[in-house]
Amino acid sequence: MVDVVDDFLGEWQAWRQAREDRLTAPHGFLSITGLHWLDATPQRIDGVPGAWALGPSGVEVDLGPGESLTVDGREVSGHVLLGPVDDAGIRVHSGELVVEVASRGAGVLLRPRDPAHPLRTGHRPTPVYPPSPDWVLTARFHPYDGDRPTADAVGEVSFTVAGEPVRLVAYDDDGGLWLVFADATSGRATYPAGRQLVAPPPSADGMVVLDFNRTTNLPCAYTEFTTCPVPLPQNRLTVAIEAGEKIPD
Known part of the structure; x- marks a missing residue:
């Protein structure tokens, strides 16, 4: 019986640690700094390069002088068409910052994920x-x-x-x-x-x-x-x- 209890507690403790590791992952949901809904009007978001909008062909971003993003491992600048997104969404990078774009119902959201966000570092x-x-x-x-x-x-x-x-x-x-x-x-x-x-x-x-x-x-x-x-x-x-x-x- 002792072995059974020990196994139960050991497995639970390992699962508990893995759960906390996922919570505090560098780009997990504790690193999200804001939630922004995209529409046809370009909008700039603090700390995120570019002006973001939802166009007829999907998500697009206009990057100004000196601004760039990394998309699928490739650095891009200027006008970038990211295209339509699904629930799983896409993620693009700007240094340590990850920009998540995904659909939710009839809308499309943008969420920056910053590992330095106090919600994550102070968890x-x-x-x-x-x-x-x-x-x-x-x-x-x-x-x-x-x-x-x-x-x-x-x-x-x-x-x-x-x-x-x-x-x-x-x-x-x-x-x-x-x-x-x-x-x-x-x-x-x-x-x-x-x-x-x-x-x-x-x-x-x-x-x-x-x-x-x-x-x-x-x-x-x-x-x-x-x-x-x-x-x-x-x-x-x-x-x-x-x-x-x-x-x-």
Whole structure:
């Protein structure tokens, strides 16, 4: 039993460190210094070279004298057509600065990412509930076969918490499951808008393990310069999931 507990804690601690490493990556979302929506009117953004606009052929930027960007490893100047962008977006460089451009719904955003941003350099490890094997729950996956609450929902997971049956709508995550939910801790110990959990792919018989110790905050818990999903009404639980990340310091 001791070995099992040690393995659980060791794996959780390694996962926790990897999570913090991703949070503080030089160009992670803690380095975002602003969020700017592009339209047909060229706009200049503090610290970012050029005047940016959304033209008929996609994103374009006019770089003035002495200004340049690095696009796909190549330095460019003058008028640059970056073209249409999707949700994944594109990233161009200016020294240590990374300029992210991506679509969100009907709009296109620009977000500078600066490793020297105080939100990143001053980040402290996120508070968490003490890890416990009691929060590693077995659930059953029920794939949708027709009507679904949103077009990208793939099914629901059902499980029991404190004797209460629970169901959560799930999205695909490269074959695994992505759960966005709120619970009785939201707005108290945890971020008010909700949290998220990524689970492994269900087994052939539909069973899936939900390790709520690995529940994480949405990016908007740390910065106003991100866009985050909102838990569906079905995913607002009355039970308390006292596991995973709490409100950041």
